[in-house]
Amino acid sequence: MYQVDLGPLKSTVSEWGTMESRLGEAASEAHSGMLRKANRARWSGVNADVTRPFIKAVADEITDAHVESRDLHDKLSAAYKALKSIQDDLQMKVDDARRKGIEISDGKDGQILCKYPPQPGHQNEVISEKRRKALKSLAEDLTGLVKRANEQDSYTAGILAKIHGNDPHNFGKNGPIDKYEAKQALRITKKGTDASTKEIRELAEILKYNKDNPAFSHTFFKGLGGPKETLEYYARMSIDGTGAPGKSRLDAVQDLQRYLGPTLATATDPDHKGYLNWGPQFRRLGTKEIDIEGIGFKPQGYQLLGGILRHGHYDKSFLTPIAEHVVQLQHDHPKGYWNTPSGPDMQFGFDPNGKKNSGYDPLTSVLEALGHSPEASEAFFSKDPTETPVTAYDENGKVDPNKTIGYRYLEELTSKDFHWNNDGSSPVKGERLMSGKDAMGHALESASIGTPYDHPSANGASEHTTPRASIVNRLIESVDNNPDFVSRDISDSMGKIAGEYMPEFNKALAEADGKSDGTLFSTEHSISFNSKASVRFLDALGRHPEGHAEATLGAQQYQAQRMHTVVQNPGEFPGSTEENLRDIARNGGTVEGILGSARHDAEISGGQEREKEFNEEVEQRGEMVKKIIGVPLDAVAERVPVGGELVSGVSEQIVDSIVESHQKNTSQEDADNAATVSFDTRKEAGEWAQQAVRSSGYSSGVDPEVVARNIAQEVAGGYDHGEQLRENGFDNKARRPSE
Incomplete structure (x- = not known):
């Protein structure tokens, strides 16, 4: 599948396209010319009884030939498109793996094997769990691609054999x-x-x-x-x-x-x-x-x-x-x-x-x-x-x-009063299966992002139209009135929506901060999110591992993209590039402050096991982001569950730094309380922002060390501000949601 030359199949598709076109013309001429003349002719005797029906049969047979050629062209064309898409995806994955030193080979029963060849002096070294998982995932992906190719090949071969009905003297015997x-x-x-x-x-x-x-x-x-x-x-x-x-x-x-x-x-x-x-x-x-x-x-x-x-x-x-x-x-x-x-x-x-x-x-x-x-x-x-x-x-x-x-x-x-049915027929005692809310999250994703929730958009970007932004705005207000709506069943979808609409969230938080008028965070519509409701929405989803992971990666992705934009297009924004980078960093810190402190509260009640869940969700979604960096989006079978736009501009190094910091938290012996994790998150938010600005490039004549230090300071100030915003978002009467 990796090496097969699909050129001959492409040429065959083209040739059958030409054949279909010519037979279509011939069929039209046969009916409008030859047959019409035969029907108008004043024949009698043998000509009327034999010749006229024979001419009609010939015209119909040419039409059947056209139908058969069209079927051949359609089936071959569909096969070529499918096989070419599979091959492109497979070649890209294999080439990328080989660049990383992975050895790929065919195994038994169509299974594909992936391994790191032993290095001199390290023959007995045990591969890490992370690498083992990556190899297993790659092998499953490649095996799945080859399976799809075989299925397409088998189906097409089978149906081509049936098109003419095994009668060499009768075109299209089976009909279309x-x-x-x-x-x-x-x-x-x-x-x-x-x-x-x-x-x-x-x-x-x-x-x-x-x-x-x-x-x-x-x-x-x-x-x-x-x-x-x-x-x-x-x-x-x-x-x-x-x-x-x-x-x-x-x-x-x-x-x-x-x-x-x-x-x-x-x-x-x-x-x-x-x-x-x-x-x-x-x-x-x-x-x-x-x-x-x-x-x-x-x-x-x-x-x-x-x-x-x-x-x-x-x-x-x-x-x-x-x-x-x-x-x-x-x-x-x-x-x-x-x-x-x-x-x-x-x-x-x-x-x-x-x-x-x-x-x-x-x-x-x-x-x-x-x-x-x-x-x-x-x-x-x-x-x-x-x-x-x-x-x-x-x-x-x-x-x-x-x-x-x-x-x-x-x-x-x-609403608080809406009753969600338990759709499990025989639930475990004490367990409440909320598949309805999970499906509700999927519906909200498709409505607000504009693509099926489990498929990426064609170009990796989503248009934020006024109707879609209005739906998200009303969702935020609804969660503000009923924070308990964001349960674990739906938190991943809420995190994806937050990640996608980070421009709007950043604009709302910047306007509430007073240090920026929000012009850095432009949107394609005039809908403005309420600042307090936005804070409470981020707080509600930040308490759940899935929602927190989606929103965190979405926020960092948007921050990196925005920094890249202001560095590459300085004339499009008021103020100096460094001032704009600092404003973006502060705002990114504010988002992380809200999400981080929400996680802090969740871990107080859940302890280290709860912290482990948060980190595992970030790791899982981070690996998914890296998996599609540079991948043609139409080759991705399902939408990768990660907040924000799926574009190749996301830096693999930034994703790695986020994932690595969470892994570090879990492994540290002293990270057994929420306070330590919260403090680390504040520090790491600054490191993520510094990584983002390094990936964006620096303006000429600036000292990179000074810029990096300023960025870290802005993130720290923004993080503290985010924590304070979150505290101010709740008064003594409005208690935060509980699990």
């Missing part, structure tokens, strides 16, 4: 390949749970490689019968997988769920001609009980649909009304609305891929769907009845003109 594949997929669905595990894997593979194909998706879901039949089929298959003994069947059904959703997203997308306008029917079925034989209770439509919606990027016209209806039902029935099995549930419900939840709560599912659909989530969280009337739905999902919605969904879901 997408419709042929839809027929093959429907053949398996008709067997239901009687389909073999191998057949379910085959079905999942067909969906995987055709999920973005409108013609396939329309034919497939029409073939299933309609919305109700789609829900019934999914219900039977999900229970068949989650209730099956052994892992093989479950794995196959997990793949089926993983690709059924994206296929539905394509089928219901109004951007495609002939799309399926199934939204109103799904809403009508949402509260209806669906009788599924053999599962012991009657689930409602939304419980089944939710399992499908968890995967796929849906159009807002389809998904947003469904999300609104589900939240309205939850608002009207806060104590529960959805059917669940009576007694312990030995199965895992309607979410085969779920780890903490059963899938019985559709609110969790639609929030997860919003997390993958940024346009829909932005529209959902932007709803404001004080500005524009919000559509109200009755129990059956129909628009109810006599009903009024007087609340905003963002505030509804973040």
Whole structure:
């Protein structure tokens, strides 16, 4: 895979593109020229009975040839793009590893081996745990890439062999390949749970490689019968997988769920001609009980649909009304609305891929769907009845003109009174599984950042539009009113949002400081975050290891980028470059002061084990940042969970310094109390800033040592100021949130 020359495949794609174009012209000429003349001719006898049908058959055969050439071109083109992307990613990872002295080789059963070759005199040296983890991670990444390449190769070879139907005298015998594949997929669905595990894997593979194909998706879901039949089929298959003994069947059904959703997203997308306008029917079925034989209770439509919606990027016209209806039902029935099995549930419900939840709560599912659909989530969280009337739905999902919605969904879901259902079917005693809040965090990420929460943006940057910034501003105000909303389930998402919106947070804190007017921290909109609410928001997320790690790395990344900008473009900012660097450093220190003191409070109650959790989260996310530095973002399978923009300008040395300082804290014998860690963090914040300014470069004629010393002093002053801001953010009556 590393060495294979994909040039011939690229040339073949080009040649088939030319062939398709020419056959398209020939087919057009055959029908508009030859066949039209034959139909107009006043023939009789043999010419009418034989020649005219023969001419039509020839014209149709040329059209079939065009269809077949188009299918060949499409499949080869898709294969080339996929294999080239995989190869680019693999070559980059391998080359980078080899520069670091790592030896890579093929192992058994498709596994790839990575190791550091023994150095003379160090043959018996034991490799460090950190290096061992890095080698294991690299080997898994490379093995996964080769596996993806093999899957793509196998699928393409198989489908190319079926395109012409094994008849050398009849073009396109199977018809257009997408419709042929839809027929093959429907053949398996008709067997239901009687389909073999191998057949379910085959079905999942067909969906995987055709999920973005409108013609396939329309034919497939029409073939299933309609919305109700789609829900019934999914219900039977999900229970068949989650209730099956052994892992093989479950794995196959997990793949089926993983690709059924994206296929539905394509089928219901109004951007495609002939799309399926199934939204109103799904809403009508949402509260209806669906009788599924053999599962012991009657689930409602939304419980089944939710399992499908968890995967796929849906159009807002389809998904947003469904999300609104589900939240309205939850608002009207806060104590529960959805059917669940009576007694312990030995199965895992309607979410085969779920780890903490059963899938019985559709609110969790639609929030997860919003997390993958940024346009829909932005529209959902932007709803404001004080500005524009919000559509109200009755129990059956129909628009109810006599009903009024007087609340905003963002505030509804973040209020103290909102009841989050426990979506675990049989939770451990004393444990509260809050997968709904985790999904809520994902939905907020996609709405505020503008990309699916688990995928990076195409160019590594996110546009901070007025609607998105308004959502974050309202989120900050909601957390200010209800700090306990930021629990561990959602803190990582809150940290990512904070990391992404560091320009706005820095601007708010600079204006509150009085030493700067905030012009250094420009934004693309006119939304201003409230300073006190911003402090309390950072305090709430800083108390949790995941949120603290995300926000810390996001803050340091932004500080480094901002310093680089003012050094490289001094004429764009008022004041001298050194003054601007000092202001940035002070503001960065203020952010760290808030986050560090919040962590300090959390560690007082948790001790050294709690401190270890904080440090492990920073290490994990730091390694993820370094992993994608310089990597083409479209080659990253999932969005790396790190706050802020994912750009190659982040210095690996800066990330290393942050991670190393946290590792040092954990290993120090005297770092067994929060005070020591807090003091170290104050010092290390200055070191991070000095590293950032060194990476940015110095203006000519300045003394680097003086600049570095000044930067450290500004960070220290900012850190103290941040601690004070945080103290001032709470009065004697407003107590801080507890775990």
